[in-house]
Amino acid sequence: MTNGKMGMAEALRAAIRLAMSQDSSVFLLGEDIGISGGFGGGFTVTLGLSEEFGHERVMDTPISEIAIIGAAVGAALVGMRPIAEMQYGDFVFCAMDQVVNQAAKMHYMSNGRVSVPMVLRLPVGATTRGAQHGQCTEAFFMHTPGLKVVCPSNPYDAKGLLLAAIRDNNPVVFLEHKKLYGGKGGRREKAGLDIAAEVPEEEYEVPLGKVAVRREGADITILANMLMVHYALAAADELNREGISVEVIDVRCLVPLDTDTLAGSAKKTSRVLIVEEDNLTCGWGAEVAARLGEAAFYYLDKPIVRIAAPDSPLPCSPALEEAYVPSVEQIVREARRLML
Amino acid sequence: MPYFYRDNIDFYFEEYGSGSPFIISHGLGGNLAQIRELIGELPNISLILYDNRGHGRTSAVGDPKKLNFSEMADDMAALLDRLGIPAAFIGGVSMGAGIALAFSRRHRDRARGFILSRPAWLNVPNPPNLSILGTIADLVEKHGSKSALQLFRNSETFISLKECFPETARSLIELFSPSSIEKIVLPLRFIPASVPFESFDQLQSIVEPTLVVANHKDPVHPFEYAERLTSAIPSAALREIPSKSVSVEEHRHQFQRLLTEFLSGVT
Amino acid sequence: MTSPTIPARGMLLEMFRRMVLIRRFEDYLYGLFLQGLVPGTLHQCQGQEAVAVGVCSALRSDDAIFSTHRPVGHFIAKGSSLRRIAAELWGKAEGCAGGKGGQMHLVDTSVGAFPSNAIVGANIPIATGAALGFKLRGVDRVAVSFFGDGAANIGAFHEGLNLAAVKDAPVIFVCENNLYAASTHISHAMRISSIAERAASYGIPGFSVDGMDVVAVYDSAMKAVERARFGNGPTLLEYMTFRYAGHSRGDPGGYRTKEELQRWREQDPVRKCRELLAQDFQLEEADMVRIENKCQEEIEDAVEFARSSPEPAPETCTEHVYAPSEVQR
Numbered sequence: 049m050t051n052g053k054m055g056m057a058e059a060l061r062a063a064i065r066l067a068m069s070q071d072s073s074v075f076l077l078g079e080d081i082g083i084s085g086g087f088g089g090g091f092t093v094t095l096g097l098s099e100e101f102g103h104e105r106v107m108d109t110p111i112s113e114i115a116i117i118g119a120a121v122g123a124a125l126v127g128m129r130p131i132a133e134m135q136y137g138d139f140v141f142c143a144m145d146q147v148v149n150q151a152a153k154m155h156y157m158s159n160g161r162v163s164v165p166m167v168l169r170l171p172v173g174a175t176t177r178g179a180q181h182g183q184c185t186e187a188f189f190m191h192t193p194g195l196k197v198v199c200p201s202n203p204y205d206a207k208g209l210l211l212a213a214i215r216d217n218n219p220v221v222f223l224e225h226k227k228l229y230g231g232k233g234g235r236r237e238k239a240g241l242d243i244a245a246e247v248p249e250e251e252y253e254v255p256l257g258k259v260a261v262r263r264e265g266a267d268i269t270i271l272a273n274m275l276m277v278h279y280a281l282a283a284a285d286e287l288n289r290e291g292i293s294v295e296v297i298d299v300r301c302l303v304p305l306d307t308d309t310l311a312g313s314a315k316k317t318s319r320v321l322i323v324e325e326d327n328l329t330c331g332w333g334a335e336v337a338a339r340l341g342e343a344a345f346y347y348l349d350k351p352i353v354r355i356a357a358p359d360s361p362l363p364c365s366p367a368l369e370e371a372y373v374p375s376v377e378q379i380v381r382e383a384r385r386l387m388l
Numbered sequence: 389m390p391y392f393y394r395d396n397i398d399f400y401f402e403e404y405g406s407g408s409p410f411i412i413s414h415g416l417g418g419n420l421a422q423i424r425e426l427i428g429e430l431p432n433i434s435l436i437l438y439d440n441r442g443h444g445r446t447s448a449v450g451d452p453k454k455l456n457f458s459e460m461a462d463d464m465a466a467l468l469d470r471l472g473i474p475a476a477f478i479g480g481v482s483m484g485a486g487i488a489l490a491f492s493r494r495h496r497d498r499a500r501g502f503i504l505s506r507p508a509w510l511n512v513p514n515p516p517n518l519s520i521l522g523t524i525a526d527l528v529e530k531h532g533s534k535s536a537l538q539l540f541r542n543s544e545t546f547i548s549l550k551e552c553f554p555e556t557a558r559s560l561i562e563l564f565s566p567s568s569i570e571k572i573v574l575p576l577r578f579i580p581a582s583v584p585f586e587s588f589d590q591l592q593s594i595v596e597p598t599l600v601v602a603n604h605k606d607p608v609h610p611f612e613y614a615e616r617l618t619s620a621i622p623s624a625a626l627r628e629i630p631s632k633s634v635s636v637e638e639h640r641h642q643f644q645r646l647l648t649e650f651l652s653g654v655t
Numbered sequence: 656m657t658s659p660t661i662p663a664r665g666m667l668l669e670m671f672r673r674m675v676l677i678r679r680f681e682d683y684l685y686g687l688f689l690q691g692l693v694p695g696t697l698h699q700c701q702g703q704e705a706v707a708v709g710v711c712s713a714l715r716s717d718d719a720i721f722s723t724h725r726p727v728g729h730f731i732a733k734g735s736s737l738r739r740i741a742a743e744l745w746g747k748a749e750g751c752a753g754g755k756g757g758q759m760h761l762v763d764t765s766v767g768a769f770p771s772n773a774i775v776g777a778n779i780p781i782a783t784g785a786a787l788g789f790k791l792r793g794v795d796r797v798a799v800s801f802f803g804d805g806a807a808n809i810g811a812f813h814e815g816l817n818l819a820a821v822k823d824a825p826v827i828f829v830c831e832n833n834l835y836a837a838s839t840h841i842s843h844a845m846r847i848s849s850i851a852e853r854a855a856s857y858g859i860p861g862f863s864v865d866g867m868d869v870v871a872v873y874d875s876a877m878k879a880v881e882r883a884r885f886g887n888g889p890t891l892l893e894y895m896t897f898r899y900a901g902h903s904r905g906d907p908g909g910y911r912t913k914e915e916l917q918r919w920r921e922q923d924p925v926r927k928c929r930e931l932l933a934q935d936f937q938l939e940e941a942d943m944v945r946i947e948n949k950c951q952e953e954i955e956d957a958v959e960f961a962r963s964s965p966e967p968a969p970e971t972c973t974e975h976v977y978a979p980s981e982v983q984r
Contacts, residue, residue, distance in 0.1 A: 075791055104791060110821060115780040115814035122784025122798070125769055126719065128791060130784075145811075149774050150781065156975050158762040158770045159753035163978035193976050217978040256980075390660060391881040396860075398878040400660065445660055447878065470885065 053244040055230015059203035060093045060169075063210040064131065066251055068101050071129065074214060075105040077116050078133030078169075082106035090135040091171055091229050091237075113142035117168065121150050121219075124166040129214055136181045137170030137223065144188075151219040152194030165217045167210070173225040173275055173325060174357075174373050175237055178364035182226075184274070184326040184357075189221040190302045190335060196256055197302040199223040201277035203230070203247050205300055208254030216256060225274040225325075241278055257304035261313070265295035268383050269313040271336060272323040273299045276374060280323055283379035292387055302332050310336065311343035318349040319386045323374055328356040350386050355379060392438075392470040394463060395454070399438055400445035401467060407432035409473045410651065411464060412503065415482030416521070416579055417563040419444030423481065426640055430648055436476070438467055440487075442575045452574045456582035457509075461490035468498060477651060479503030482609060486584035489617075492594055493585060501597040501654050502624075503647065506609040507617055511583050517610050518580045520545065524563055525576040533572055537564040549607070555632035556608055591620040598624035599650045601643060605631035659874030662712075664936045670712055670869050671932055671943070674704040674925045676950045677728045680737065681900070683954050684744070688904055692962075694746055695758050699900040700728040702867075705924035706831050706894045707732035709872025710799060713880045719767045719785050719798040721778035724759040725898075726771035729801055735763040737953055741961035748967040749960070755967075755975070775836075776806035779815030779828065786819065786826035786883070797825045797883040805836025807850045816891065820857040825883035827876070830893045831866065837902045838910040854891035866894030867922040870931070897922075 054062070067074045080086055081094040082103050088095025098106035109116050113134060120132035134140050140147060147168065155163045174182040189197045196218050200206040206224070213220040227240040262277060263284055272280040277298045284294035295313055299305075314320050320340055322333035333354040340352060355374045363372055391398045402420060410433045414423050420437035421444070427435065440460055442449035449455070464487060468476060478499045480488040485504040492499060509515060514522070523545070527536035540546055541561075550557040566572050585591060598621050602614030611628075618626040629642040661667070681699045688697055700707065703725075711720065711732035722729040730740055735751070743750030744758050752762050752770070759773040769785070772778040782800035789796045806812055807830060819826050830850050834841050847853070854861020860882070864875045872894055879890035897919035901908040908916075932938040 073792070107787075107822070110814075110817060112780075112814040112818055114811050115783065115818040118777065118780025118811060118815060119784030119787055119818060122721075122781035122786070123788035123791070124784075125781070126785045126788040126792075126796075126798075128788040130788075145774055145777055146780070150772070150777055154770055155978050157752060157756045157760040158975075159755045160975035160978070161752070161762050161764055162770060165978070196977075216980050218980065391878045393878070393882045393885060393887045398881065445658075 054203055054247050055242070055244045056200070056203045056206045056224065057091055057093050057229040057231050059207040059247045060210055060224065061095065061097070062247065063207040063214070064094070064097060065100065067211060067214045068097070068105065073127060074129045074131065075107060075123070076131050076133065077107045077109055077120055079109055079111055079116075079135050081133055082108050089133055091224075091226060092231055093169075093224075093229070094133070113139050114146055117143040117146040118150065120166045120168070121146055121154070121164055124164040124219075125154070125162050129165050131167045131169060131214065133169045135171070137172035137185050138180050138183050140168070140170055140185060147189070147195070147219075147221070148192050152192045155218070156194055163217050164219045167213045167220045167222050169222045169224060171226050172223045173227055174362055174369050175226050175239070176364060176366050176369055179361035182362045184223070184324070186221070186223055186273070186302055187326055187331050190332050191330075194219065195303060196220040197223070198256060198300065199225075199273045199302065200300050201228065201274050201298050202243055203245050205254050205260070205298075207247055208252050209256065209300065211251070212253040212256050215253070220256070223274065227275050241275070243278065256301050257306055258301065259306040259309050260298040260300055261295065261309070262298050263294065263296040265293040265317065267293045267317055268319045268321060268386055269295045269297060269317045270321045270323060270379070270383070271297050271299050271310060271333075273302070273332070274325065276323040276325055279374065279376045280379055282376045283383060286376070286380050287383050290384075292383060294383065299332070299336070305336070305339070307339050307343060311340060314340050314344040315347040318347050320348065320352045321379070321382055321386060322352065322354045323379055324354070324356045325373055326356060327359050328354060329359050331356050353382055353386060355382055392467055394466045395450060396448065397441055397450045398447040399441070399463065399467065401436065401438035403434065403436050403471070405429050405433050405435045407434050408500070408651065409434045409436060409471075409476035410479065411436040411438075411468065411476050412479035412481070413438070413440060413460070413464060413484030413487045414443070415484055416575060417443070417559075426481070427644060427647065430644070430651065433651055436467065436471065442571055449570055449574050452578050455575055455578035457486050457490035457584045458494060458582075460487045461494050464491055465495045465498060474498065475500050477501045477503060479505065481505040482508045483579060489584035489591070493590055499596050501599075502594065503599045503601070503650065504614075504617060505601040505643070506603065506606065507600070507613045508609045509584055510613055510616060511585050511587060513581050513583050515580070517608055520560065520608070521563075521576045521580055524560065525573045528564065528569060528572050533564050533569065537561070540564070553605065553607060553633045555636065556606060588620045591617065592622060594621045595623050597650070597654045599646065600624050600626045601629060601646060602626065603629055603631040603639070605633050659871045661870055661931075661935065662873060666712065667928070667932060667936065668938070668946075670708050670873070671925075671928045672946050672950065673708045673732050674869065674928060675947050676737070676953065677704045677707065677731045678925050679947070679950050680731065680954045680957075681727060683958065685900065687958070693744065693904075695744060697758060697904040698725040698902065700725050700898060702899040702919060702924070703831055703833060703896045704728055705869035705872050705928070706829070706866045706896055709869045710829055710876045712873050713876035714767070714797070714799065716766050717796050719769055719782070719796065721769050721782040721785070721798065721800045722761070722771035723775070723778065723801055723803065724771070724773040726759070726761045729771070730761050730763060730768050733763070733768050734766045735761070735768055737957035738960045739763065741957040742964055745961040746966070747961060747964045748971070749964040753967055753971060776802055776809035776811040778802065779806070779811050780818065782826050783815045783819040783824050786824035786889075787822060790825055795884050797827060797880055799827045799829055801829050801831065803836060804830065804832040804834065804841050804850060805839070805844065806830070807853065808844055816857045816859070816889070819889040820859045823886065823888040825886070826889045827879045827883055828889060828891045830891065831896055832893050833896050833898045835902070835911065840910070849893060851891060851893040859889050859891060861891040861893065863893040863895065866896030867919070867924045867927065869924055869928050
């Protein structure tokens, strides 16, 4: 932390530390999260926590995604508030039954008799590690009733949203983009963004179910999440110089979805551009586009445009990844087209 | 829950009555049912009985090297821990008396008093009064329990024993009953080879009220052992009761009376 | 092997009563099913009563059980309300899950019975997690995971047992080995002949026990519960048993022979318990018939309640997707 600022990893750590000191039912499970002399999880988020809270509450597990998430479900059922971590978000697929058939459905199947107040943290996003270490997976979970889905784009939101997620009585899938973690030295992500920002030391929550208008504008609404928010803001700067006024909304919570605010913006600008890092087909952009089509059809001047990764697995080579992940240039181009 | 777990062994135990806790261990080859039959209920006493490792309903023999008085005393302490009892009257019959003596060395602060009935060991391993046990172990190992029992019944030793000490003879027959050879042979080999205490000096520091009970006419439990223990333990008193070989009923009756007196006198 | 400890008279009587309740309830349901009067599916457990009752009798009401697609026996054994079970089978609002769960997803947290699971083996790591939760909270409750022989081959079994072993979780894994996973005989699914052997791979104790003998089940379960409750970690218990009925409704069980079924019926757990009560505890025939008749009354009342109670309102279809989110401090 420099000049009172912190990156997203630090902010997440601060949230976890706060939650764990206030509530003894909060505990962590995951691989390599608490090992003494270790790295504090895949991306340093849990660094130092086992020294503070011990190795029982910062529970290192074998490589057992089914058991990690299953055990989180079980612990949550008996009144704990577990935070389970997948070392890479892509590994959640090893345990989809526990997420979709178990965590998401228990409250409903039991007619409200039990609940599963757990958080599942997923590091996501392309970082030249190839197809099985970089997928953005929010669409799978947005589609699953019973789950909440959160995806912060900055340290302030990360801390507030994580605290809210921990206190929520539902299973929350919490996506963290690897390029936004920040951090120093060996664990620092190459080509990651430095988005260190002032994060208040005291407790605060960012409520789930609300999007955030990052930049107000009149001509185009750009909806984006995680890393794409930063690209959208960069694009907005450039477009502004061309006289195009862009409103950028950070869709930091996909479930519950703040359709009202999104529709309000769409009605205001009448042009909507959605930017996501996930594959195009059935990405969250498709759902939002459908909803806005219903809510704001008669206000739109142009069809809703989605910029997304192509429908292919993620390639590893940096040159190919560049072609895959939406870029600032792409956003600028599509925005100009919308203005024609 | 009549099981407690220690050291990879599920120990079977029973608790009944209410009042001051009194834990009492059975003899070699025996089980808690014998003690239950012998003592029954005692007024204002919560009786805690258990099957030692390798005996009765306790599931396993465990590591043969742990078939010794120190380990068995620790098993007894573990049961007290399990029941959340800081201190109790500690007693035993025969091998059980040895366990109580080992307990006095290792867990003195958990004892409110000692009851040593018919001790069969002093501080010498494999004492002569227990040589018959080695003979039985040999027989079982060589011939299996069924044939060994038959051979034993037909042996001169047994026949003369039966005439003079019918109860002793009967109790030796019981040693053949466990269904596994291991459960018969291992306790018979390892436990006699261990000792409850090393030197008589160790007994001199016992200040807790101690009742020593013994009978004559018992070749396996020499009366003089009881005498020697009584003189070594400052707080001990010796009481004689009729041998079971003379009258099982009387033995039981008098033992219950002595216990009741002793325990109510102390509490 | 030491012979199991026979429970006290009162306890054994209650075990008998619960086994009778399960047997007769399942048989009664089957009769109704044949008449087309049961709305949903049925996965029945006749023949397996001793496992449910023996294990649950070793538990406290605040110990947690995690059951399967065949949950009726476990729930009755744990003391759940027959009326609420029946109503759930009929998909009624008064059912224990408001009609949302159905036969495979019973729930009754008042007796420690968490939602039963229709995904084979999924409750294994969940039970491990519940046990870890108890351990972290410092309470001496234990968790039990019920599953069948088929589940011993699914990934969740491996991960759940291993994690429990490594963390000394106070959980008991109970495998009801009835030799068939749906129609697949165990010899086609594993090279080894006893699931209890797998315990060694995780470094935990494993025992294979006669699941038709409620006393043997109870005894082995008690030891395992003791171990778990006092910090000595998990146990794998394999109970050899048999389901008289097919896998689910309408399954005539053509993959098993009449002789095999007959052999197992000769070990009938309810009858064996009855005989034990008569021989060892001198229970009169009249007493036992009285218990059986009382069970029958309770069953008929429960089903009548289920059939006559109201359907859930259509609006409730989308209720309870999410839990209310009050901030907890």
